[in-house]
Amino acid sequence: MPDLLTSLSAALPVFWSNPLLNQKTQSDLPEHYEGNAIGLEAIRRAEKRFKTFAPLLAQLFPELATVNGQIESDLVPVPAMQNALELPSTCGQLWVKADHALAVAGSVKARGGFHEVLEVTEQISQKHNLLSLEDDILSLLQAPAREVFSQYQIAVGSTGNLGMSIGVMAAALGFRAVVHMSSEAKNWKKTRLRSLGVQVVEHFGDYEQAVFQGRLLAESDPLCHFVDDERSTSLFLGYAASAFHFQKQLQERCIQVDAGHPLCLYIPCGVGGAPSGIAWGLHHVFGRHVRCYFAEPVQSPCFLVQMLTGMTKHPSIYDFGLNNRTEADGLAVPRASLLAAECMKSILAGVFTVEDATLFQHLQLLFSTEGIRIEPSAAAGFSGIRWLADKCNPLTTHVVWTTGGSLVPDAEFQKFLAWPRF
Ligand SMILES: Cc1ncc(COP(=O)(O)O)c(C=O)c1O
Numbered sequence: 001m002p003d004l005l006t007s008l009s010a011a012l013p014v015f016w017s018n019p020l021l022n023q024k025t026q027s028d029l030p031e032h033y034e035g036n037a038i039g040l041e042a043i044r045r046a047e048k049r050f051k052t053f054a055p056l057l058a059q060l061f062p063e064l065a066t067v068n069g070q071i072e073s074d075l076v077p078v079p080a081m082q083n084a085l086e087l088p089s090t091c092g093q094l095w096v097k098a099d100h101a102l103a104v105a106g107s108v109k110a111r112g113g114f115h116e117v118l119e120v121t122e123q124i125s126q127k128h129n130l131l132s133l134e135d136d137i138l139s140l141l142q143a144p145a146r147e148v149f150s151q152y153q154i155a156v157g158s159t160g161n162l163g164m165s166i167g168v169m170a171a172a173l174g175f176r177a178v179v180h181m182s183s184e185a186k187n188w189k190k191t192r193l194r195s196l197g198v199q200v201v202e203h204f205g206d207y208e209q210a211v212f213q214g215r216l217l218a219e220s221d222p223l224c225h226f227v228d229d230e231r232s233t234s235l236f237l238g239y240a241a242s243a244f245h246f247q248k249q250l251q252e253r254c255i256q257v258d259a260g261h262p263l264c265l266y267i268p269c270g271v272g273g274a275p276s277g278i279a280w281g282l283h284h285v286f287g288r289h290v291r292c293y294f295a296e297p298v299q300s301p302c303f304l305v306q307m308l309t310g311m312t313k314h315p316s317i318y319d320f321g322l323n324n325r326t327e328a329d330g331l332a333v334p335r336a337s338l339l340a341a342e343c344m345k346s347i348l349a350g351v352f353t354v355e356d357a358t359l360f361q362h363l364q365l366l367f368s369t370e371g372i373r374i375e376p377s378a379a380a381g382f383s384g385i386r387w388l389a390d391k392c393n394p395l396t397t398h399v400v401w402t403t404g405g406s407l408v409p410d411a412e413f414q415k416f417l418a419w420p421r422f
Pocket of ligand 1: 107108109159160161162268269270271272273274275329330331333375377378403404405
């Protein structure tokens, strides 16, 4: 049997189980990340922020009016998909957490991205005395507030979906919105952003280059807030806040989570902010009964190489002879977020990698069995259960977090269905 690193370097699918899971480890987090900055109270503050801004979001976006401005997704059983994956009920039950359908931004990135834009909005509003009372939130849609916001720029470096969420929200509130993207990012995402008044700056190279260039440009402008996908605690808290609604959904569906009823989650991972934020929030709500597994493309397993290497180094997948080429554009990231990796040291249950062919197979299967449309990145979680099948029992709940896809144009989705012939 080839060892893990040999298989990983050969771009073969691998599964890694975290030996430090549930161990007490010394945290190497920078001081300002500790305690209050990302602890339970901070996660609750993020949840409260979403609630405070909900009436404003309901006014800004017609699709949010019927849900009172709430940024949330369904938790749905997918029995036909479970059948098609040949997972017997002795393995437990399969569910989908449908972040692919999150309104306005169409991906998990709505959680972190909207939260950071709302937090910045709050700070600027306080600085300019725009907001006297909490119930005054709709005044931020009026001309005086928009006049102030228009002086500020909100910028981000993105593979696509984070740019979509930051760009759309920032532009809708009246900020100057700039999204730095790698030239390889999907064209339809760039076109959509431009049509919404967002400035898209293309950078030659990969996602890391786009973030680096964007960060550099933003540093020279004191009225620019740069959303840093690799380091932002605000993004992280936006993802983590999903735990409270998710807990409610499990209760409503009578899904028990305890020592006898484990909950296994499979979440696609790029730089690691979104899946780690979600896992962090769930850890604070459920403790050790939740087991989070991250899914990465075989050519871009940046989080896995970071976990294998330890926190004293910051490796890139290129160091392992991999090329970062994958149709899962949201996951095409060469180097992980250190904040995310540090937080996951003893919380993450494991990581597995997926070939592009499997992503498309599962994307097509989910559409044909359940009528659910997702993008390739969002299909990464479905092969996780296979690795665990012999460790599960009928009381295990499996949740695949489908992280994006509802905004994919029809012509693009037809190409996904026709793969490998496109
Ligand atoms: C659809 C989708 N899923 C998952 C992710 C991974 O998120 P992160 O890069 O924070 O790990 C992304 C990132 O853009 C994405 O677009």
